[in-house]
Amino acid sequence: MGFTLATVVPWGRSFDEYVGMFSLTEADLGLRLLGCGDGPAGFNAGLTQRGGTIVSVDPVYVFDVEQIRGRILETYDTVMTQMVKNQRDYVWEAIPSIEQLGSLRMSAMETFLADFETGTQEGRYIPGELPSLPFAAGAFDIALSSHFLFLYSTHLSAEFHLQALREMLRVSREVRVFPLLSLDGAASPHLAFVSERLTSDGFAIEVKRVAYEFQRDGNEMLVIKSV
Numbered sequence: 001m002g003f004t005l006a007t008v009v010p011w012g013r014s015f016d017e018y019v020g021m022f023s024l025t026e027a028d029l030g031l032r033l034l035g036c037g038d039g040p041a042g043f044n045a046g047l048t049q050r051g052g053t054i055v056s057v058d059p060v061y062v063f064d065v066e067q068i069r070g071r072i073l074e075t076y077d078t079v080m081t082q083m084v085k086n087q088r089d090y091v092w093e094a095i096p097s098i099e100q101l102g103s104l105r106m107s108a109m110e111t112f113l114a115d116f117e118t119g120t121q122e123g124r125y126i127p128g129e130l131p132s133l134p135f136a137a138g139a140f141d142i143a144l145s146s147h148f149l150f151l152y153s154t155h156l157s158a159e160f161h162l163q164a165l166r167e168m169l170r171v172s173r174e175v176r177v178f179p180l181l182s183l184d185g186a187a188s189p190h191l192a193f194v195s196e197r198l199t200s201d202g203f204a205i206e207v208k209r210v211a212y213e214f215q216r217d218g219n220e221m222l223v224i225k226s227v
Contacts (some may be wrong), residue, residue: 001141002089002176005012008035008039008060008071008075008077009075009078010039010060010068010071010072010075010109010214011031011039011040011079011105011109011147012038012039012040012041012043012050012105012108012109012112012149013041013042013043013105013108013146014041014043014046014104014107014108014111015042015043015045015047015108015111016045016047017043017108017212018035018041018144018146020144020210020211020212021178021179021210021212021221022144022176022210023208023210023211023220023221026055028142029047029050029052029055030052031140031141031142031187031191032053032136032139032140032141032142032170033047033052033053033054033055033142033143033144034054034055034057034133034139034140034142034143034144034167034168034172034220035054035055035057035143035144035146036057036058036130036143036144036145036148036164036168037057037058037129037130037146037147037148038056038057038058039058039060040068040072040107040109040112040113041056041112041146042058042107042108042109042205044056044112044115044119044124044125045111045114045115045119046105046111048115048119048124050052054124055066055123055124055125055126055135055140056119056125056126056128057126057127057128057133057134057169058104058125058127058128058129059104059127059129059172060127060129061116061120061125061126061127061128062127065113065116065117066115067112070114072109072113072221073115076102076106080098080101080102083098083101084116084171089185089215089216090214090215090216091160091214091215091216092189093212093213094099094212094214095214097176108204111207113168124201127159129161130145130148130149130160130167130168131160131163131164131166131167132167133167133168133170133171134135135170135171136173137170138171138172138173139171139172140171140172140173140174141173141174142173142174142176143168143169143171143172143174143175143176143178144174144175144176144178144204145164145168145175145176145177145178146178147178147179149161149164149165149177150177150179150181150182150188150190150191150222151181151182151183151184151188152182152183153182153189153190154183154184157190158189158190158193158194159189161193162193162194162197162198164196165177165194165224166198166201169203169226170197173225173226174223174225174226175222175223175224175225176203176221176222176223176224177221177222177224178210178212178218178220178221178222179215179218179219179220180218180220180221180222181215181217181218185216185217185218191222194223198224200219202227203224203225203226203227204224204227205222205223205227206222206223206225207221208220208221208222208223209219
């Protein structure tokens with residue numbers, strides 16, 4: 001069975017969260033950026049408003065704005081219920097409460113929804129998914145993966161992660177992935193495997209601490225660069 005909207009649980013993060021998760025400097029924000037699996041995040045809209053260059057790729061972009069909005073409304077309460085149930089797994093500092101989390105996420109997703117039709121026409125939101133991206137080699141400077149690779153380590157194999165990262169490195173000279181934890185809060189079992197293989201491929205690998213931490217102990221990103 002192919003990709004369907006019923007399999008999607010949209011959950012978007014804000015521009016400021018992306019900056020924190022990936023330690024994006026002003027210089028970074030001036031480069032050609034690619035967001036892999038961005039979903040309904042507000043980063044693309046926010047960076048575009050600031051004059052930046054960004055393309056987001058996600059399978060959910062095959063649907064129109066009202067379909068995506070409807071799915072957000074269908075799943076929002078379920079996601080928030082899970083957040084309440086698992087709130088001890090999170091750090092309530094920058095986001096001080098469940099209520100403010102809900103407000104922040106909905107604000108980010110509304111920013112996305114307001115931008116989606118225009119962004120699609122401008123080629124900033126493109127349907128697609130890892131491990132096969134519809135872009136030419138070297139099309140971007142930095143490719144970002146937020147809350148997909150490593151987070152879903154129980155669902156996606158080590159080999160999938162390797163193929164996905166190699167594909168991101170094909171289209172960009174640097175890759176940043178956040179977080180490095182699985183959904184259960186444990187370190188991803190795939191990190192050592194992909195690091196070893198990509199080092200063998202000749203890439204420079206580094207785990208960097210970032211200022212952003214919401215999932216407890218989830219304050220590191222993987223940085224991979226062409227040498």
